[in-house]
Amino acid sequence: xxxxxxxxxGLLLLVHLAGAAPPLLxxxxxxxxxxxxxxxxxxxxGAIFLHLLPELAASxxxxxxxxxxxxxxxxLFFLERIVLARPAxxxxxxxxxxxxxxxxxxxxxxxxxxxxxxxxxxxLLWPFVGPMAVHKGAESxxxxxxxxxxxxxxxxxxxxxxxxxxxTPAGLLLGGFLAAGGAxxxxxxxxxxxxxxxxxxxxxxxxxxxxxxGDGPPASGVAGLLLGxxxxxxxxxxxx
Numbered sequence: 001x002x003x004x005x006x007x008x009x010g011l012l013l014l015v016h017l018a019g020a021a022p023p024l025l026x027x028x029x030x031x032x033x034x035x036x037x038x039x040x041x042x043x044x045x046g047a048i049f050l051h052l053l054p055e056l057a058a059s060x061x062x063x064x065x066x067x068x069x070x071x072x073x074x075x076l077f078f079l080e081r082i083v084l085a086r087p088a089x090x091x092x093x094x095x096x097x098x099x100x101x102x103x104x105x106x107x108x109x110x111x112x113x114x115x116x117x118x119x120x121x122x123x124l125l126w127p128f129v130g131p132m133a134v135h136k137g138a139e140s141x142x143x144x145x146x147x148x149x150x151x152x153x154x155x156x157x158x159x160x161x162x163x164x165x166x167x168t169p170a171g172l173l174l175g176g177f178l179a180a181g182g183a184x185x186x187x188x189x190x191x192x193x194x195x196x197x198x199x200x201x202x203x204x205x206x207x208x209x210x211x212x213x214g215d216g217p218p219a220s221g222v223a224g225l226l227l228g229x230x231x232x233x234x235x236x237x238x239x240x
Contacts, residue, residue, distance in 0.1 A: 005172065005173070005176045006173070008129050008172065009112075009168075009169035009172045009173050010169065011129065011133065012112070012129070012133060012136060012168045012169050012172065013165055013166065013168075013169045015133040015136050015137045015140075016108075016136055016137070016140045016161075016164065016165035016167075016168065017140070017161070017162070017165050018137060018140075019136065019137030019138060019139070019140030019141045019144070020140040020141065020143065020144035020161045020165070021144075022141065022144075023036060023141060023144040023145040023147075023148050024144045024147070024148065024154060024157060024158060024161065028148065031220075033145060033148055033149045034149070034210070034211070034220075034221070035220055035221070035224045036141075036142075036145040036224070037145055037146060037149060037207060037210050037211060037224075038211040038220070038221045038222075038223075038224030038225045038227075038228065039142070039145075039224040039225070039227050039228040039231070040100075040141075040142030040145055040146065040207060040228060041203055041207035041208050041210070041211055041224075041225055041228060042224065042225040042226060042227060042228020042229040042230070042231070042232065043138050043139065043142050043228040043229075043231060043232050044142070044199050044202060044203035044207060044228075045203050045225075045228070045229055045232070046228060046229040046230075046231070046232020046233055047107075047139075047199060047232050048196060048199050048200055048203060050232060050233055051232070052107075052192060052195060052196040052199060053196060055192055056069065056189075056192065056193060056196060059189045059192075061189040061190075064189060064190060064193070065189040065190060065192055065193035065196075066193060067193070068189075068190045068191075068192075068193030068194045068197065069193040069194065069196040069197040069200075070197060071193075071194065071197060072103075072106070072193065072194040072195065072196065072197025072198040072201075073197035073198065073200055073201045074197075075197075076099055076102065076103070076197070076198045076201045076202070077201060077205070096146050096149070096150065096202075096206040096207065096210060097143070097146040097147045097149075097150045097152065099198070099201065099202045099205075099206050100142070100143055100146050100202050100206070100207075101143060101160065101164065102198055103195060103198030103199050103201075103202045104139055104142075104143050104164065104167075105164055105167050106191055106194045106195040106198055107139070107191075107192075107195035107198075107199065108136065108139065108164070108167035108168040108171065109167045109168065109170060109171040109191060110171065110191030110192045110194070110195050111136075111168055111171065111192075112167070112168040112169060112170065112171025112172035112173075112174075112175060113171040113172070113174060113175040113187060113191060136168055138231055138232070140161065140164070140165065143161065143164065144157065144161055146207075147160070147161070149210075171191075211224070211225060
């Protein structure tokens with residue numbers, strides 16, 4: 001495995017941690033956190049419709065990634081409604097961060113895995129790492145925001161975010177190993193499908209209802225949502 005691939009994995013690890021730092025370390029009012037949630041909802045929607053779905057449409061693996069997307073959505077629905085069903089009166093924000101964590105972990109690992117064959121070309125490695133770093137930083141920010149909104153203790157949130165930050169670098173390093181043996185593309189397609197399904201459920205089932213749940217003005221939620229979509233669109237545009 002090349003030294004540049006290892007360096008890129010280390011850089012992406014630092015980007016994940018840096019993106020999670022502002023919501024985790026600073027003190028935010030409920031209104032401020034809800035604004036960040038609206039931005040996060042926009043990032044999720046932008047990632048789904050501008051990145052993940054086009055990626056599945058261009059896949060050469062036939063229906064397999066789409067089946068994985070459907071499975072991801074249905075499985076996350078059952079996970080929330082049955083396995084993680086909260087008692088009456090429990091805080092619903094706990095489910096939001098759990099679902100977001102699962103979806104983002106799938107997505108980040110799949111991104112690293114799918115990026116590895118491209119990263120093997122030294123001429124393409126660094127031009128692609130920059131846009132990916134921006135994208136991953138925004139996702140870490142979104143995850144840290146919903147954790148703070150759920151009232152997760154900072155130490156526990158920091159540990160979970162540190163583990164999550166390993167997902168893209170781990171996928172990248174594993175993908176580099178698999179690419180050297182000519183494997184990995186189908187696995188990346190299935191993981192991308194799972195990520196798409198879980199993202200869709202989290203965005204529509206969890207984050208969008210939360211946008212207007214707080215006491216802030218509706219215009220603030222709309223502005224945050226559009227800002228998140230614009231950020232995702234910019235990241236996709238730069239990457240392509």
